[in-house]
Amino acid sequence: MAAVHSKDTSTELLVRRFLWSHGIRYRVYPAYLPGKPDIVISRFKLAIFVNGCFWHGHENCPRGRPPKSRVSYWKSKIETNKERDRLVEQKLKAKGWRQLVIWECELRTQKAASITLPRILHTILSTYPDTLSEASHEP
Numbered sequence: 001m002a003a004v005h006s007k008d009t010s011t012e013l014l015v016r017r018f019l020w021s022h023g024i025r026y027r028v029y030p031a032y033l034p035g036k037p038d039i040v041i042s043r044f045k046l047a048i049f050v051n052g053c054f055w056h057g058h059e060n061c062p063r064g065r066p067p068k069s070r071v072s073y074w075k076s077k078i079e080t081n082k083e084r085d086r087l088v089e090q091k092l093k094a095k096g097w098r099q100l101v102i103w104e105c106e107l108r109t110q111k112a113a114s115i116t117l118p119r120i121l122h123t124i125l126s127t128y129p130d131t132l133s134e135a136s137h138e139p
Contacts, residue, residue, distance in 0.1 A: 011107045012038050012050045018117045024124065033097065035088030044124060047092055048100045049085075050107075057082050061105050098127075 007029060016039060019026060026048075027040045037047035051058070057078040058064035066074040092099050100123065106116040 009050065009052070011052075011102075011104050014107055014113060015039065015048070015050055015102060015117070015120070018121070022121055024121070033095070034091035035084075037092075037099075041124065044127065045097045046100060046124065046127075047097050048102065048120075050102045050104070051085075052104045054078075055081055056085060056103075058103050058105065061103070063105055063108075100124075 016026070016028070019039070019041075024041060025043075027042065028038065029036045030040050033040060033047060035047075035049070038050045039048040040046070041048070053061045053063035054065075055078070056064075066078060089099050100120065102116065102120065105112070107113045
Protein backbone atom coordinates (compact mmCIF):
# COMPACT_ATOMS: atom_id res chain seq x y z
CA MET A 1 0.00 0.00 0.00
CA ALA A 2 3.00 2.29 0.34
CA ALA A 3 3.12 2.51 -3.44
CA VAL A 4 -0.43 3.89 -3.64
CA HIS A 5 -0.33 7.65 -4.09
CA SER A 6 -3.23 9.95 -3.47
CA LYS A 7 -1.84 13.01 -5.24
CA ASP A 8 -0.60 13.62 -8.76
CA THR A 9 -1.87 10.31 -10.11
CA SER A 10 -1.51 9.63 -13.83
CA THR A 11 -5.24 10.19 -14.39
CA GLU A 12 -5.14 13.52 -12.54
CA LEU A 13 -2.15 14.63 -14.56
CA LEU A 14 -3.95 13.69 -17.77
CA VAL A 15 -6.96 15.83 -16.84
CA ARG A 16 -4.76 18.73 -15.71
CA ARG A 17 -2.71 18.69 -18.93
CA PHE A 18 -5.91 18.65 -20.99
CA LEU A 19 -7.49 21.55 -19.12
CA TRP A 20 -4.30 23.62 -19.21
CA SER A 21 -3.86 23.05 -22.96
CA HIS A 22 -7.39 24.37 -23.49
CA GLY A 23 -6.80 27.54 -21.50
CA ILE A 24 -8.54 26.47 -18.31
CA ARG A 25 -6.50 27.60 -15.31
CA TYR A 26 -6.90 25.83 -11.99
CA ARG A 27 -5.51 25.13 -8.53
CA VAL A 28 -4.72 21.72 -7.08
CA TYR A 29 -5.60 20.35 -3.63
CA PRO A 30 -6.73 23.61 -2.00
CA ALA A 31 -7.01 23.16 1.76
CA TYR A 32 -9.70 25.85 2.04
CA LEU A 33 -12.32 23.59 0.43
CA PRO A 34 -13.86 20.49 2.01
CA GLY A 35 -12.28 17.27 0.76
CA LYS A 36 -9.30 19.09 -0.80
CA PRO A 37 -10.47 18.54 -4.39
CA ASP A 38 -7.94 17.31 -6.95
CA ILE A 39 -8.58 20.27 -9.27
CA VAL A 40 -10.38 23.52 -8.53
CA ILE A 41 -11.45 26.07 -11.11
CA SER A 42 -12.17 29.04 -8.88
CA ARG A 43 -13.66 31.33 -11.51
CA PHE A 44 -16.34 28.70 -12.17
CA LYS A 45 -16.66 27.61 -8.52
CA LEU A 46 -16.07 24.05 -9.72
CA ALA A 47 -14.34 21.29 -7.74
CA ILE A 48 -13.14 18.31 -9.76
CA PHE A 49 -12.41 14.96 -8.15
CA VAL A 50 -10.56 12.29 -10.13
CA ASN A 51 -11.64 9.15 -8.28
CA GLY A 52 -10.05 5.73 -8.39
CA CYS A 53 -12.70 3.11 -9.08
CA PHE A 54 -11.43 0.75 -6.37
CA TRP A 55 -10.96 3.29 -3.57
CA HIS A 56 -14.28 5.05 -4.10
CA GLY A 57 -16.40 1.97 -4.91
CA HIS A 58 -17.40 2.77 -8.47
CA GLU A 59 -20.68 0.94 -9.09
CA ASN A 60 -20.82 -1.56 -11.99
CA CYS A 61 -17.12 -1.16 -12.75
CA PRO A 62 -14.82 -4.20 -12.78
CA ARG A 63 -12.10 -2.11 -11.15
CA GLY A 64 -14.49 -1.16 -8.36
CA ARG A 65 -14.81 -4.66 -6.90
CA PRO A 66 -13.29 -5.34 -3.47
CA PRO A 67 -10.64 -8.05 -3.13
CA LYS A 68 -11.67 -11.57 -2.16
CA SER A 69 -9.54 -11.56 0.97
CA ARG A 70 -10.43 -9.53 4.07
CA VAL A 71 -13.82 -8.78 2.56
CA SER A 72 -15.31 -7.16 5.66
CA TYR A 73 -12.32 -4.82 6.07
CA TRP A 74 -12.42 -3.63 2.46
CA LYS A 75 -16.20 -3.32 2.38
CA SER A 76 -16.10 -1.15 5.49
CA LYS A 77 -13.22 0.96 4.18
CA ILE A 78 -14.83 1.60 0.80
CA GLU A 79 -18.22 2.38 2.36
CA THR A 80 -16.49 4.90 4.66
CA ASN A 81 -14.87 6.51 1.61
CA LYS A 82 -18.22 6.69 -0.18
CA GLU A 83 -19.87 8.28 2.86
CA ARG A 84 -17.05 10.83 3.11
CA ASP A 85 -17.54 11.61 -0.60
CA ARG A 86 -21.26 12.29 0.04
CA LEU A 87 -20.46 14.58 2.98
CA VAL A 88 -17.88 16.51 0.96
CA GLU A 89 -20.40 16.97 -1.84
CA GLN A 90 -22.95 18.38 0.62
CA LYS A 91 -20.40 20.74 2.16
CA LEU A 92 -19.28 22.01 -1.24
CA LYS A 93 -22.87 22.55 -2.31
CA ALA A 94 -23.55 24.50 0.90
CA LYS A 95 -20.61 26.78 0.04
CA GLY A 96 -22.00 27.35 -3.45
CA TRP A 97 -19.54 25.11 -5.29
CA ARG A 98 -20.37 22.56 -7.96
CA GLN A 99 -18.67 19.18 -8.07
CA LEU A 100 -17.56 17.10 -11.02
CA VAL A 101 -16.41 13.51 -10.47
CA ILE A 102 -14.25 11.84 -13.08
CA TRP A 103 -13.74 8.10 -12.69
CA GLU A 104 -10.42 6.42 -13.36
CA CYS A 105 -12.05 3.98 -15.80
CA GLU A 106 -13.23 6.90 -17.95
CA LEU A 107 -9.60 7.78 -18.64
CA ARG A 108 -8.02 4.31 -18.64
CA THR A 109 -7.60 3.94 -22.40
CA GLN A 110 -6.78 6.46 -25.10
CA LYS A 111 -10.19 5.91 -26.68
CA ALA A 112 -12.05 6.46 -23.40
CA ALA A 113 -10.02 9.58 -22.62
CA SER A 114 -10.65 10.99 -26.11
CA ILE A 115 -14.38 10.82 -25.37
CA THR A 116 -14.34 11.85 -21.70
CA LEU A 117 -11.98 14.82 -21.77
CA PRO A 118 -13.79 16.83 -24.47
CA ARG A 119 -17.08 16.06 -22.69
CA ILE A 120 -15.65 17.53 -19.48
CA LEU A 121 -14.47 20.65 -21.29
CA HIS A 122 -17.87 21.00 -22.95
CA THR A 123 -19.61 20.62 -19.57
CA ILE A 124 -17.43 23.31 -18.02
CA LEU A 125 -17.71 25.79 -20.86
CA SER A 126 -21.41 25.24 -21.61
CA THR A 127 -22.20 26.06 -17.99
CA TYR A 128 -20.34 29.35 -18.37
CA PRO A 129 -20.86 30.39 -22.01
CA ASP A 130 -19.51 33.91 -21.46
CA THR A 131 -16.05 32.41 -20.93
CA LEU A 132 -15.95 30.54 -24.25
CA SER A 133 -13.95 33.20 -26.02
CA GLU A 134 -11.65 33.82 -23.04
CA ALA A 135 -10.81 30.32 -21.86
CA SER A 136 -11.03 28.03 -24.82
CA HIS A 137 -9.50 27.43 -28.14
CA GLU A 138 -11.74 24.52 -29.09
CA PRO A 139 -10.01 21.27 -30.12
